[in-house]
Amino acid sequence: MLRHLPKSLPKMPNGAFGLKMAKFRPKKKLGQAFLTYPPIADQLVTALSLSPEDEVLEIGSGKGILTERLVQKAKYVYAVEIDKRLVLQLKEKLAQYQNLEIINQDILTYDLAGLPRIKIIGNIPYSVSSQIIFYLLRNRNFWDIAVLTLQKEFAERILAKPGTKEYGALTVIFNLYTEAKKLFNIPPAYFKPKPKVLSTAVLIKSRSEPLFQVADEAFFARVVKQAFSQRRKTLLNNLHASLRIDKDELQRLGIDLTRRAETLTLAEFVVLSERLQGLIKSA
Incomplete structure (x- = not known):
């Protein structure tokens, strides 16, 4: 659980890059809401339990708050970002890192087959949460662990127990192939622009085999x-x-x-x- 979170956020960094990011206007159609509080970014990356040999796929690198931490811990980082404006700015900001590839693409069309077995992290746009979860399930043989930030209500659906209103088809199918646990909630104040709902960080492990064998x-x-x-x-x-x-x-x-x-x-x-x-x- 997060404890003793301050009431105010740290100031944005100075310099040309900081000014560019401060002036950046999110696209509503992409559901962009950027994490702004560094201690939460630290906890999310720590939850991946990275070793120097790990390679990481980041879903939606955004303004790079997770990316700049990942490149300092992982062997290689594949940062997939759909917004070309952010891709250009991140390439400028993180140009010194040779273990980083920033990819301008929709994650739902990104082919994991050419990658080594990876770990995954991302702040998931609420509007495409289901699509991304099913994308990960289809590609479950290519990754071990994922740390995802989801809308709290959506996270409750994948973590739900039988007999609850949150329990549904997504829960059942998800649990056949993965196991998950809640890490912590993240208040709206730690994103910009602020979402209207709480977010929840979830740790997901891909099962080496389905929990039960299913013929079809x-x-x-x-x-x-x-x-x-x-x-x-x-x-x-x-x-x-x-x-x-x-x-x-x-x-x-x-x-x-x-x-x-x-x-x-x-x-x-x-x-x-x-x-x-x-x-x-x-x-």
Whole structure:
């Protein structure tokens, strides 16, 4: 937990680069909100547990508050930034570092296949949080650990437990492939411009193997999403409507389908998916 946070922020650095950054106007469509408080940046980088042999992918390098710390600890840093204005300024600011590549690209189109196994860090734009999480899941074989700053409500969704209102399809699919824990909350005052909500830093570890073996991962994801498609309806009604399977057939699966999706554990969803697939194949 963060303790004894000061009420005021440190002043911006002097010099040409500081003036450029001070005059920088964020683009609302990119959801830009830049971390400004150095001690929080220190804690985020520390949470990555970097060694001199580690290579790091930074999602959205922004004004470089994390980047300048990463290049001093990691073997190599790939800083992906969608805003060309920031890329040009960061190349000027961090020109002395030979272990840094600043890439002007949308992270969702960036191919990790050519990189060594990496660690990941980033302050994630709230508007694309889901897309980035699923991007990381698709590329889970290329990274070990990620430290992400997310909107608090979104972080609660990936950390949720069964039976809670935050628990959903994202939670289930995410937990099959990764494990996560909350690090700390970050107040709006430590970003510029200030977001309207709290942020939460989360540590995510990619599992070497899925927590449970699933024969068809695409079908599993489809079942989970359909089960949550209308939260107030039972599993029986949601699965009947989406999979077009007769209700009498579904009730022979040996699973209580009068329950709602948010009451099922990950293990129960795996069993449900496997039995549904067997039912479809035997039809």
